[in-house]
């Protein structure tokens with residue numbers, strides 16, 4: 531593989547006798563992984579129905595390698611959100627974040643959503659996950675992935691860390707900064723990262739990483755946990771950024787983290803003036819594990835201003851204003867959705883309890899999108915279909931993964947059905963995939979145009 535010359539010189543200097551082994555890893559095939567979405571299916575159940583050739587990733591409960599012959603991205607189970615395709619080392623970050631139900635969690639650099647969807651699966655639809663992405667186009671993809679995986683308690687924003695920090699001071703229990711970086715650890719997988727790499731970009735990245743971390747620190751409550759990760763090897767962006775951050779924020783300390791077989795520790799000798807305990811941080815190397823390069827540090831906020839007063843969002847108080855939704859729910863649903871109902875124009879959302887006011891913020895999704903209230907009728911959203919399972923609706927139609935009906939449905943075509951009328955949750959092997967509206971023995975297709983198979 532053709533790698534930047536300055537990068538090779540630097541790595542040789544750092545790795546010394548390990549260098550040859552490191553370089554050899556670039557001739558090996560990259561490994562690919564998928565993470566089972568336990569919001570939709572248990573691990574055991576998925577393994578029973580899984581059509582791919584899987585092998586366990588040791589460091590993630592829900593993580594599996596798939597073989598190079600498998601195409602999990604082009605399968606109805608992918609559209610049903612049963613899994614997320616994610617680089618195996620990247621899955622270690624979600625595992626180490628260890629988010630829990632009922633917590634307030636922020637993923638500050640979240641697109642396309644690999645880690646956010648992992649954090650959400652561990653929260654089991656309870657608590658609040660704010661998934662933020664600064665770039666508008668990437669934020670849209672993030673929102674689509676949150677939707678596909680059927681997540682209810684996520685709020686997707688498109689903000690700068692500075693703006694978020696003004697609103698969410700001292701609010702979160704856990705924050706992930708999966709920082710934009712020089713991407714050295716992804717050269718085998720992402721040729722773009724290799725072509726854009728330069729020594730000067732490393733310095734540009736480390737400055738931005740420190741700024742992002744400072745804003746994250748403001749948003750963490752005292753006692754809260756901050757996880758910093760990169761997919762680069764450069765010590766400046768890893769041990770260097772963490773050392774500088776700790777020097778500037780003496781109310782944070784580095785926590786020890788469990789290491790798995792093949793994981794390495796942060797190297798104090800690679801930066802000038804490394805702080806104590808930098809060797810508690812983690813390095814993942816492609817020549818030591820079956821995965822790409824990553825760095826992870828876990829920090830705890832030990833002191834600071836304790837904030838207990840927040841400006842919470844107000845939901846709809848007059849239920850009559852969303853009567854069309856309640857009529858729909860009575861006719862079609864078997865679950866009373868909990869949370870606050872919030873209307874943005876004609877779009878109705880259910881927002882997690884204790885979410886802050888979203889005034890003056892760019893929000894793509896303030897919670898689970900339920901649908902739109904049109905003149906005297908309610909049209910359910912795709913996000914609602916992906917959240918609901920078969921036990922929560924009165925009418926459903928399930929098709930086999932290999933059936934022509936599921937292929938027609940994913941292509942956006944109508945399907946002939948023997949009888950019935952009204953909204954039906956369409957499923958593949960019992961897993962929700964979208965809506966259809968049945969009338970005159972024809973199921974009208976409501977699979978979103980942008981997601982249809984060509």
Ligand SMILES: C[S@@+](CC[C@H](N)C(=O)[O-])C[C@H]1O[C@@H](n2cnc3c(N)ncnc32)[C@H](O)[C@@H]1O
Nearest residue numbers: 639640641642643644645664665668708709710
């Ligand atoms: C490593 S990627 C995140 C990957 C994501 N966490 C996942 O697992 O799918 C870093 C993200 O940071 C975003 N970013 C770039 N500049 C930023 C900044 N100044 N502040 C916050 N995020 C930024 C990038 O657009 C990118 O989506």
